[in-house]
Amino acid sequence: MFEQARGFTEEKLSDEIKKSLTASARICRGNIIKMTTLAMSGHPGGSMSSLDIYLMLYMLTNIDSKNVRKDDRDRVIISHSHTSPGAYTSLATAGFFDIDDAIAGFRLAGSPFEGHVERSVPGIEWGTGNLGQGLAVGIGKALYARMSDQNFQTYVFMGDGELQKGQIGESRRIASKYKLSKLTAIVDYNKLQISGDISEVLHQNIAQEWKADGWQVIEIDGHDYDQIYNAFYKANHNNDAPILILANTVMGKGVSFMEDKHGFHGAPVKPDQLTDALAELGMENDLEKYQQMRTPEFAQQLAKKYPLKISDYPQVNKGENINYAADAKSDNRSAFGNALVSVADANVSNKDFHIGVFDCDLAGSVKTAGFAKKYSENFFQFGITEHSTATSVGSLSAENAIGIWADFGMFAVAETYNQARLSDINHANVKLFCTHCGINVGEDGMTHQSIDYFGLLNSTFGWKVITPADPNQTDKIVRHALATQGNFAVIMGRSVLPIITNADGTPYFGEGYEYRYGRMEQIRSGEKVALVTSGNMLFAAMEAYDKLKADGVNISLYSISDWSDLDADDIMKLSTYANVVTIEDHNIKTGLGTAIGDAMITSGNVTSMTKLGVKHFGSSGKPAELYKMLGMDADSIVGTIKELS
């Protein structure tokens, strides 16, 4: 009966379904209690207050347990992800997996049934262990529906405590701006958080705030299936402002001694109370059965039984390279803007190609204004809302779409590192184009110096950081990043810098150059000293090379654009020099020099290393003057290398 009723096409909830939901709810609540007591940790209280809504979501929205990644499925996003037992028991009821697997595998090392939901569990769309993320994730999905001409609904299920988090306010305003009528937010309004009553911990006037931002608010009893159904029905037949369903619920609902007790937010029922709790729900205490199943081998079996299923990365036509002549005056960010439009042009006739470019009020500076003008429907101006933007672009990029965010490096990495980390955990494909990086940001000064992008993104596992050296290399790298699965950060400065050339004066990265991820480039050949650099600094390094050569010192000059995956052969090659000197526009403690040194010492191929780079926050001024002050200009490099010889 549920399969036919999916999608809220009927105006009223049938008695038959209501009866079935009621029966399932009782069992699910018992299973929630069992799995948390079994794991001796977890969040039964909110799971039980959320349960009736979870059941409605997983039993009656347009999802299919046989085809969990069907492109036109409704998207159910869980924001209060510590209520995972509520989600797992409901998903199992809907046939997504065996309930015994979820109970016995809950919070078991190696099992996919983590304490906070992760994408490895069938039916889970997004891992959101950190609060306040879900609404922005939902925005990514709702925008994907719109750009791919699909009519699916996106539900975001949130806790009430997490509404305190600022990111939700950002998302609320964005959803309102884009009139995301197919986006529905539901709040499990049980009025308790870990520390007690939410209005005592940090009062919010929830309905008034959301209305002020243009939402429709429907307040319901979150344990009354008719009211839940009617609200969902309205959400499914809404062409107006997005809807918030404020669902009044009771923490620990269903077991008398748990109800309205904030102690059960994050603590399970004690083993000696378990039989009583289950008896209230008409269930028996069969915990021993599950205890016996709970072995490392069982966890391994679960991991195999439920492998992570993610969408294929879209096919991207990279278009034709744009080559910049040796005397061209451009900057890397403009080359990025040009390449972006070029790739969009190359794919415009492909109706399955979807692309979203996001901006936080800086399109002119980060050079997405050209794209915005030509492809206005694919350009999303989110205002000054970096956290929400970072999350939405991650969410979109996990669909059959290219998700792009261009911003100053300081906002796109430092301000939103945790969102990048969550995109890593969620196997997203964010394309981050970071401009104004390094001391090269110039006059904006200290607070704007993005000199930590690698130290940060290298602290995740999947992000790939790439620093192109000039507009020619930028062009190739932008195309590579857009066409390749995974999270990429392309790092650019602000300045116009000369084109990098071969000794004969022709562009090094121009026609004939093929970018291959991970490969070090030998720009000039010499002996004894290898000068290694990256990105914007290559030009200063070339200047140093020329000055040294004029003084009879012949060094080798290398450029490494791909810091995240240094090539073992390249490291071996560098170690054959008597001295390696690195120069980078990055905090010297956590940058390219450190990565090279780390690769050397752990591989056993060591040589003398000297690192040049940023040793303290700079000042506000012209980049050339700042580099000089910080000992990072050509003369400083020359001085360092001369001291070595």
Add this chain to the structure above:
Amino acid sequence: MFEQARGFTEEKLSDEIKKSLTASARICRGNIIKMTTLAMSGHPGGSMSSLDIYLMLYMLTNIDSKNVRKDDRDRVIISHSHTSPGAYTSLATAGFFDIDDAIAGFRLAGSPFEGHVERSVPGIEWGTGNLGQGLAVGIGKALYARMSDQNFQTYVFMGDGELQKGQIGESRRIASKYKLSKLTAIVDYNKLQISGDISEVLHQNIAQEWKADGWQVIEIDGHDYDQIYNAFYKANHNNDAPILILANTVMGKGVSFMEDKHGFHGAPVKPDQLTDALAELGMENDLEKYQQMRTPEFAQQLAKKYPLKISDYPQVNKGENINYAADAKSDNRSAFGNALVSVADANVSNKDFHIGVFDCDLAGSVKTAGFAKKYSENFFQFGITEHSTATSVGSLSAENAIGIWADFGMFAVAETYNQARLSDINHANVKLFCTHCGINVGEDGMTHQSIDYFGLLNSTFGWKVITPADPNQTDKIVRHALATQGNFAVIMGRSVLPIITNADGTPYFGEGYEYRYGRMEQIRSGEKVALVTSGNMLFAAMEAYDKLKADGVNISLYSISDWSDLDADDIMKLSTYANVVTIEDHNIKTGLGTAIGDAMITSGNVTSMTKLGVKHFGSSGKPAELYKMLGMDADSIVGTIKELS
């Protein structure tokens, strides 16, 4: 006349002062235009719309150009810090420095007059180049006033575009909760941001949102001195909810062709228009004079003339160490909670000792609940608002107060890295106590694994990361961090772990042990292999040591708690071993092993290095099982070391 009128004691603005403000405003606007055109960058538009309010703030609040860090001064916080020319011209008018210095030194490499305001400029309280920070900074100041029984007023001056940022919503609710009647927010409501009309970029119903959160809202004409004065008067005689002054202004106010043009948000008047612009203000174009002053030597002189002045760090009585017996069963976070109360107790009779402990709904888990119970007035429950909290604690910690935030490492570092970076830039003294770090977080799983704290904080320059090994060492380290100037992050896991002992069974870090920042501890002596570890992992390393010894392999065992400042002699000592093996509960790419390798290779004291640690996000389960799965348990260490021999 201004000095007598400071503090808004008179009910009405005198005609004399109004006349003087009007005259100053004309000159300031001209100087704003000059300095931005001279620097060929900067933000004249918002500086000119903010100018009349800036003048009121710096001419009539209780501040003193002769004593800029007077403890009972009013605090003026600039949140839209790109309007620095407005602040600089007004501060110069108020006698804080010579206007010619600010004009000629604006955005000049090495000069304190940065593009975004920094604390090195006399009269500037906080560097806020990143938007959305100011209100949380103001909360820190207002709480300081309250805890130190002072009656000063805190003003936070904000842009309108930045209200889009979520952090401001968090701060708004917190200010309302704590009834900060002496905190006044002012919005320069010129209705334009870089991309155009703020309500088109991302609409907000400003007044309604702030009222929903319990603020009083006063709407005024931000260019009418009487209206500004009256609003400030009301703010100074307010015992009610905090006040927002929504000041309607005109971007580029004062020069006809600049008014209401969003192009002048971030671009100066072109040199060929400068004479016309200045003529409208009755001023002459004397740019050449300033151009000639603008040399590197001049910048150096300015840096000397205006040295950074920060408050002395408070005197802290460290109290008596708490020693844990060899058979004690405790965890580091409990030892932190105990030490915190102990230090508070030791200083309670000192009326100049002020302390604020901040919580984001996790006091029970992070063990500040004991402090909260005993010192409820010094405990601030900010709810789930990590960004705002991180900023407020930084702000408070820069006053004569100890500012403490305890939270899960994932929230306190990963989620709020940029706020930590800004605390570094602002020379704050944040004491961050991070619990539930590492794979040791256990069942909470992937999203909660704080395994990047060092990779992140090491990407700033001032933060000191310390990882105590057991409750005894935690006790000493907590006292050290609380009593020492600077930003500290003390890293703790979740588990109860045995007390670390000497070979004779007595506690290693107990009575007689003196903690000295930066010193490596030799726990056991042996040959050939040095096993180096830190924090929670020391116990596993000791287990490995014992197993190896039983098998006839005698290694040395070292513990390093202070990752940020490795001792050169210690590195030299390690390099004398044939093999160094590191084991850490941290991302292996950016942790202790990498820091040691980096110190070795840059000092030229190298040996064979093998790093053990976290190679991918873990799962959700018991720490012991996770460590085993990830190759980080004692047996894995033993296996690695045996392979080396």
